[in-house]
Amino acid sequence: MPLTAEITLRQIWADVLELDEVDDDDNFFDLGADSMQAVEVVLRAREIGLNIEVPDLFTTGTLAELATLAAGR
Amino acid sequence: MKTPGLYDRFAATVRRWPDQLALEVADHRLTYRELADTADRLAALVLAARPDRPRRVGVLAGRSLTAYAGYLAALRAGATVVPLNPSFPAARLALLCARAGVDVIVTDVEVPAGLPAETAVVDLRDERPATGPVPVVDAAPASTGVAYLLFTSGSTGVPKGVPVTHANTAEYLDLSIARYGAGPGCRFSQTFDLTFDPSVFDLFVAWGSGATVVVPRRDELMAPVDFVNRRGITHWYSVPWFAAMADRLGLLTPNAMPGLRWSLFIGDRLTLDEAGAWQRAAPGSTVENTYGPTELTVSCTTYRLPAERDTWPVTVNGTVPIGDAYPHLEAVVLDEDGHPADDGELCVRGPQRFAGYLDPADNAGRFLSWDGHTSRRYDGTGPLDETHWYRTGDRVRAGATGLVHLGRLDHQVKVQGYRIELGEIEALVRAHDSVDDAIVLAVPARLGGLEIVAAVTGTGVRTADLTSSLRTQLPRYMIPARIKHLTTLPLNDSRKIDRLRLAAAFA
Numbered sequence: 001m002p003l004t005a006e007i008t009l010r011q012i013w014a015d016v017l018e019l020d021e022v023d024d025d026d027n028f029f030d031l032g033a034d035s036m037q038a039v040e041v042v043l044r045a046r047e048i049g050l051n052i053e054v055p056d057l058f059t060t061g062t063l064a065e066l067a068t069l070a071a072g073r
Numbered sequence: 074m075k076t077p078g079l080y081d082r083f084a085a086t087v088r089r090w091p092d093q094l095a096l097e098v099a100d101h102r103l104t105y106r107e108l109a110d111t112a113d114r115l116a117a118l119v120l121a122a123r124p125d126r127p128r129r130v131g132v133l134a135g136r137s138l139t140a141y142a143g144y145l146a147a148l149r150a151g152a153t154v155v156p157l158n159p160s161f162p163a164a165r166l167a168l169l170c171a172r173a174g175v176d177v178i179v180t181d182v183e184v185p186a187g188l189p190a191e192t193a194v195v196d197l198r199d200e201r202p203a204t205g206p207v208p209v210v211d212a213a214p215a216s217t218g219v220a221y222l223l224f225t226s227g228s229t230g231v232p233k234g235v236p237v238t239h240a241n242t243a244e245y246l247d248l249s250i251a252r253y254g255a256g257p258g259c260r261f262s263q264t265f266d267l268t269f270d271p272s273v274f275d276l277f278v279a280w281g282s283g284a285t286v287v288v289p290r291r292d293e294l295m296a297p298v299d300f301v302n303r304r305g306i307t308h309w310y311s312v313p314w315f316a317a318m319a320d321r322l323g324l325l326t327p328n329a330m331p332g333l334r335w336s337l338f339i340g341d342r343l344t345l346d347e348a349g350a351w352q353r354a355a356p357g358s359t360v361e362n363t364y365g366p367t368e369l370t371v372s373c374t375t376y377r378l379p380a381e382r383d384t385w386p387v388t389v390n391g392t393v394p395i396g397d398a399y400p401h402l403e404a405v406v407l408d409e410d411g412h413p414a415d416d417g418e419l420c421v422r423g424p425q426r427f428a429g430y431l432d433p434a435d436n437a438g439r440f441l442s443w444d445g446h447t448s449r450r451y452d453g454t455g456p457l458d459e460t461h462w463y464r465t466g467d468r469v470r471a472g473a474t475g476l477v478h479l480g481r482l483d484h485q486v487k488v489q490g491y492r493i494e495l496g497e498i499e500a501l502v503r504a505h506d507s508v509d510d511a512i513v514l515a516v517p518a519r520l521g522g523l524e525i526v527a528a529v530t531g532t533g534v535r536t537a538d539l540t541s542s543l544r545t546q547l548p549r550y551m552i553p554a555r556i557k558h559l560t561t562l563p564l565n566d567s568r569k570i571d572r573l574r575l576a577a578a579f580a
């Protein structure tokens with residue numbers, strides 16, 4: 001399950017940030033993201049059943065951590 | 074009677090309610106007494122760093138105790154406070170410090186490279202200013218002259234310094250404390266960066282009345298409904314973006330924030346839909362849309378929405394009116410020929426109007442004289458005095474419910490409440506080695522709101538290099554999200570660069 005969440009989030013981050021590739025140890029805001037894009041990521045993740053909140057993007061350090069959190073909910 | 078300075082207001086509250094809570098930030102909860110002691114400790118360090126008396130003190134800190142106690146310490150030491158944003162690139166911070174003539178920086182983050190050599194630094198990274206003996210501060214608190222110096226985006230490529238005096242704040246704060254029933258037990262949200270002047274409302278309406286300033290962490294701020302409820306906020310003040318964001322996330326359920334008494338917005342257009350969604354979630358609160366440029370001290374007009382949704386006004390552009398100017402100010406709407414009109418530029422004068430930019434060269438064209446019949450633009454020569462009106466650059470329409478904001482008369486835009494002169498970005502893009510010409514635009518963003526984009530010409534332009542270079546000079550919110558490389562910039566029939574056609578190319 002964490003693996004699926006990871007793949008999904010990688011795709012969403014890449015889409016929203018308009019990047020070709022995102023790594024599991026990337027930090028969302030280090031990639032140049034702003035809070036508007038954080039909202040967009042959360043809305044898209046929820047559409048496909050991943051339960052995350054905007055503050056989670058601030059409190060987790062990496063994509064992998066966010067995926068673990070989402071998978072555990 | 075002498076008008077009180079910002080620190081005088083705080084000090085009066087310390088005497089009256091020493092044990093009320095003044096500030097909650099990070100893991101700290103400080104009473105007025107404790108906050109005053111902390112400010113004294115920092116003021117003593119500031120004075121020790123510049124025994125020759127600091128004139129301007131930069132506060133380089135984010136949502137930390139250093140930021141708030143440092144702000145007070147600057148005033149306590151008799152200086153002007155210059156808030157500095159730690160998220161800005163080092164080159165910009167160094168530029169701002171040089172322009173502001175900052176003598177001392179109080180900081181709890183890494184000191185940026187490139188500061189003027191004479192700038193002293195009070196580095197609090199390893200200090201615990203909330204504890205320890207309280208020193209005797211050998212200085213009188215500032216109560217006249219410039220209280221704070223803020224920088225706004227400047228269309229010529231250099232940020233403009235806006236000095237605001239203690240006197241400018243006096244009537245504004247008196248009015249706000251009374252209008253919003255501020256006092257002990259009230260809990261004010263602190264959503265704004267200290268470099269954005271509505272933070273002056275949060276700090277000094279609270280500290281001038283015995284209320285508590287409650288500072289959210291960055292992540293808490295992104296869950297505004299939780300923040301309001303968990304921290305018992307009574308007075309909410311933010312850019313409208315938070316209402317829009319909370320609505321999109323489905324957070325604004327009916328009565329989601331039962332304890333909120335006041336919901337205030339500023340800094341960008343507030344739509345009736347956003348205001349309605351927020352009011353539904355905070356039905357016990359009164360919603361107001363406030364308006365004002367930094368030059369007129371936080372806000373100079375406000376509109377209070379009626380409690381009943383079906384009595385709300387309908388406006389041409391679906392925004393909440395910005396209402397009427399405060400009674401102690403004079404406002405006039407002038408058309409292009411300088412005649413009073415229902416639709417035109419809002420011009421304001423009165424005690425909240427600043428006395429002119431840090432660099433007097435920036436004053437030309439931004440003020441006018443008006444005798445009730447004809448107007449004359451201030452050309453930068455001759456004295457600038459209190460009879461001059463400040464031209465806001467905002468186009469408004471006067472109506473039964475006060476003024477409605479229609480847009481800008483120039484190329485200034487707002488992105489999430491940040492005021493941006495497209496010309497400032499343009500000047501830096503053009504200055505890049507590989508660029509011949511450039512136009513910077515704000516276009517509707519994919520995710521709502523506006524985003525900054527740039528069209529550039531020149532041989533061998535590498536947009537990635539250009540972006541990295543801009544990142545070292547500009548705050549993140551001013552970096553173009555997209556850069557298009559063109560052979561030539563399109564011209565319209567009058568041989569001017571066709572900004573509309575360019576904007577369409579980014580759609």
